Amino acid sequence: MAIRAATLDEYQVKAVFLFNFTQFVEWPATAFADPGAPFVIGVLGQDPFGRHLDQVVEGERVNGHRIVVRRLDRIEDAAGVHILYVDRSAGPQLAPDAVSRLDAQSTLTVSDADLQAARDVVIRFLNANNRIRLRINVNSAQSAKLVLSSKLLRPAEIVGREGAQ
Amino acid sequence: MTAKENIDHHPPFRGASRATRLAALGALVLGVPAAHATTSPVEALKEMSIESLMNVEVVSASRRAESTQSTPSASFVLTRDDLLRTGVTSIPDALRLVPGVQVGHVDANKWAVSMRGFNSREANKLLVLVDGRSIYDRLFSGTLWEAQDFLIEDIDRIEVIRGPGGTLWGANAFNGVINIVTRRASDTQGVLLSANAGAEERSGSARFGGQVGDSQFARIYVKGLERETGYATTGDPYDAAKSRRAGFRWDGDLGLADAFTMSGEVSRADTGIRETHDLVQDIRHEGRNVLLRWRHTGASGNVLQLQAFYDYVLFDSMGYTQSRDTWDLELQHHWQVAERHALVWGAGVRRMQDHTRTAYPGQIDILPLHRTDRVQNAFAQDTIALLPERLSLVLGLKYEETDYAPGEWLPNVRVAWTPDANHTLWGAVSEATRVPSRIESDLTFFNAIRLGGNFGSEKVRAYELGWRERVGEPFWYDLVLFYNDFDDLRTSEAGGPLGNGMYGRGRGAELAVRWQPTPRLRFDGAYTRLASNLAIAPGSTANRGQAYLMEGLAPRHQGSLRSALDVSSRVTLDATLRRVGDLPALRIPAYTDLDVAVNVELTRSLALTLAGRNLLHPHHPEQGFANSATGLTTEIERTAYARLVWEPN
Numbered sequence A: 001m002a003i004r005a006a007t008l009d010e011y012q013v014k015a016v017f018l019f020n021f022t023q024f025v026e027w028p029a030t031a032f033a034d035p036g037a038p039f040v041i042g043v044l045g046q047d048p049f050g051r052h053l054d055q056v057v058e059g060e061r062v063n064g065h066r067i068v069v070r071r072l073d074r075i076e077d078a079a080g081v082h083i084l085y086v087d088r089s090a091g092p093q094l095a096p097d098a099v100s101r102l103d104a105q106s107t108l109t110v111s112d113a114d115l116q117a118a119r120d121v122v123i124r125f126l127n128a129n130n131r132i133r134l135r136i137n138v139n140s141a142q143s144a145k146l147v148l149s150s151k152l153l154r155p156a157e158i159v160g161r162e163g164a165q
Numbered sequence B: 001m002t003a004k005e006n007i008d009h010h011p012p013f014r015g016a017s018r019a020t021r022l023a024a025l026g027a028l029v030l031g032v033p034a035a036h037a038t039t040s041p042v043e044a045l046k047e048m049s050i051e052s053l054m055n056v057e058v059v060s061a062s063r064r065a066e067s068t069q070s071t072p073s074a075s076f077v078l079t080r081d082d083l084l085r086t087g088v089t090s091i092p093d094a095l096r097l098v099p100g101v102q103v104g105h106v107d108a109n110k111w112a113v114s115m116r117g118f119n120s121r122e123a124n125k126l127l128v129l130v131d132g133r134s135i136y137d138r139l140f141s142g143t144l145w146e147a148q149d150f151l152i153e154d155i156d157r158i159e160v161i162r163g164p165g166g167t168l169w170g171a172n173a174f175n176g177v178i179n180i181v182t183r184r185a186s187d188t189q190g191v192l193l194s195a196n197a198g199a200e201e202r203s204g205s206a207r208f209g210g211q212v213g214d215s216q217f218a219r220i221y222v223k224g225l226e227r228e229t230g231y232a233t234t235g236d237p238y239d240a241a242k243s244r245r246a247g248f249r250w251d252g253d254l255g256l257a258d259a260f261t262m263s264g265e266v267s268r269a270d271t272g273i274r275e276t277h278d279l280v281q282d283i284r285h286e287g288r289n290v291l292l293r294w295r296h297t298g299a300s301g302n303v304l305q306l307q308a309f310y311d312y313v314l315f316d317s318m319g320y321t322q323s324r325d326t327w328d329l330e331l332q333h334h335w336q337v338a339e340r341h342a343l344v345w346g347a348g349v350r351r352m353q354d355h356t357r358t359a360y361p362g363q364i365d366i367l368p369l370h371r372t373d374r375v376q377n378a379f380a381q382d383t384i385a386l387l388p389e390r391l392s393l394v395l396g397l398k399y400e401e402t403d404y405a406p407g408e409w410l411p412n413v414r415v416a417w418t419p420d421a422n423h424t425l426w427g428a429v430s431e432a433t434r435v436p437s438r439i440e441s442d443l444t445f446f447n448a449i450r451l452g453g454n455f456g457s458e459k460v461r462a463y464e465l466g467w468r469e470r471v472g473e474p475f476w477y478d479l480v481l482f483y484n485d486f487d488d489l490r491t492s493e494a495g496g497p498l499g500n501g502m503y504g505r506g507r508g509a510e511l512a513v514r515w516q517p518t519p520r521l522r523f524d525g526a527y528t529r530l531a532s533n534l535a536i537a538p539g540s541t542a543n544r545g546q547a548y549l550m551e552g553l554a555p556r557h558q559g560s561l562r563s564a565l566d567v568s569s570r571v572t573l574d575a576t577l578r579r580v581g582d583l584p585a586l587r588i589p590a591y592t593d594l595d596v597a598v599n600v601e602l603t604r605s606l607a608l609t610l611a612g613r614n615l616l617h618p619h620h621p622e623q624g625f626a627n628s629a630t631g632l633t634t635e636i637e638r639t640a641y642a643r644l645v646w647e648p649n
Helices: A010-024 A052-057 A088-093 A100-105 A138-143 B016-030 B041-047 B050-054 B061-070 B080-086 B091-095 B438-442 B545-551
Strands: A039-044 A065-072 A083-086 A108-111 A123-128 A131-137 A157-159 B074-079 B101-107 B110-115 B126-130 B155-162 B176-182 B190-198 B201-213 B216-227 B241-254 B258-274 B280-297 B303-316 B320-338 B341-358 B364-366 B370-387 B391-402 B408-420 B423-434 B443-445 B458-471 B475-492 B498-518 B521-536 B557-566 B571-580 B591-603 B606-613 B639-646
Touching (some): A010 B041, A010 B050, A039 A052, A052 B041, A131 A138, B074 B080, B074 B475, B080 B091, B080 B155, B080 B571, B091 B101, B091 B110, B091 B155, B110 B126, B341 B364, B475 B545, B498 B545, B521 B545
Parallel strands (some): A083 A108, B126 B176
Antiparallel strands (some): B074 B155, B101 B110, B190 B201, B190 B639, B201 B216, B258 B280, B280 B303, B320 B341, B364 B443, B370 B391, B498 B521, B571 B591
């Protein structure tokens, strides 16, 4: 019977999800400038992860690329970012197509914000009954030339662009 | 409205291959000593499959951020961890840990619990809910704590919101709301046996939880409790009590979007009371209830919730007896209407049917003897992000209609400014009412004189200002200032009839401080200052003494300091020092007292709690009956007890 309780933050678990994406998504070779280039996870807007994200990816590699986390103020700084998490706070400043334009550089865009600008993100976190669900936009994934593993797709809710459903 | 809550993993992880990560996850979410875990919590999470990760229950960050940072209300959450560590055996004792809550034993089985004044056994300005079901008693107006009991181990948290909560919670949420939330059935799987024995109290409980279907979990429980008498300066205290109850909770997910909860309980409590030195009796309380809640989470995170409950209570004493059936139906919809507008709206209906009987029919009655009442309400509250993440405005309004009062509007306006993640300044103006109880409304003498014929709702307009700051990681404080403008408070007019002849103001400050110098040591401090100034309105024939009595029901100063220490990974030590000011109107002196509890995890499945309460005095009074005709106060005694909890897994 355990009497002490630690607090497990939603964003601790979401940080682990982001790490999982690095394992279950394949990026085209063009997404890396050179074999020694790092794998970059970007956080746009106010960072909700705190230390969690850095702790989760510490010492981890994606196909030999070490993982680095970058905090970004503007989406224009997202060049070379492989996973971009778009925080709610980034929403108002974003152009409506700013997120989908990142498909061109094979960025896996992720958000939990119900923002107009973030409607085409590849993966959306949903909260249902205090649990985290994934909604994957397969059209966005395709357009970004990302290959998603069935392990990721199977438990997720799948939608197409223009938010079918 | 929650600040901090325990996170418990959703259990359906099966298979030996996951033993390691489960152990680590256990360490992470349940705080099982790290010695049992072979990998770190983060590693454990990383090793889990996507499906399993989706089953991990998390604290919604928005809920948490709102509560610890930017909630524009005076709220506090007592976690399960707090309850278990401090070894409390009742909800009122647990509430002593909450800043701004006034708690006093009236006798050994009865408590007075209130906030911001007006405390008594019949404290009628506080609304209490258990898993969404109101336990506010319509016969007296107030909560009969002696009829309530819980398996402390299966409580998830107690949310306390001070100040009017009329817009969301309805009439009678006059000075605050207490929400007791039990754990999900999926978090209470397996067997739990708990036994508590001490000088003043003995109890035993058993719970069994199991999986009953795909994504469906249930638990059943029983509990029995006996309380010894308190201390009486003269005569027999006659305030022993016993209670027993059995209940269940069943939670299930229906696909990704829908979830339901069903719960129910039957209970009986027999509570002794000394009405006068010559008249003692056992009051019998019976309860039966069942609740069903369905929750649909829409594609965009909007939540639609429908809840229905049935509740039966019986209050049986020599003087009078009442049984009451309540049917309640509530709808609530959380709807992100636009990017900057988070709307919650809802509606509810309640039907109450009661039967009353008195010991002196024809002389004193509650007329009509059978009464059917309805309450209906509708509300909407919009949270507007004026500046996203910085400045928000809450506008809410409820309309509530009862058979005891004409339609009432219960508005609130709140503003929160959060310049950064560590600071919040908030302010609120809100209004609430307290509706006449069945007795106030219908007590009739000689079939002719109805005391409450002209008595209407009591009213408050509250102004609140709050400041919350986190200073670095270890230090946090929360300061709330309030000003209550009361009108139409209850008076006994000359000759006996009830009137709304009192008005006045209540001012105060509530400070909560938390300092955690090391991960193993935490201090929680609280200080509450209260100043009530009440007066009899021109035109009222009530005497001034009534205002003096109402002013004096709660202490003007109250403070506490709690330390929570993890002595080792298996032993915790908690001590709480409390100072409560005097109650001049009730001639109750100020007191300082100390509660201490040690928890020892003997084995992975067996925990022992040793606790001492009220250690500084052999006995002392805490609170009197506001009306000496209701009963005679006894004093609370120094006590020690041991609790063993066995939860094999």
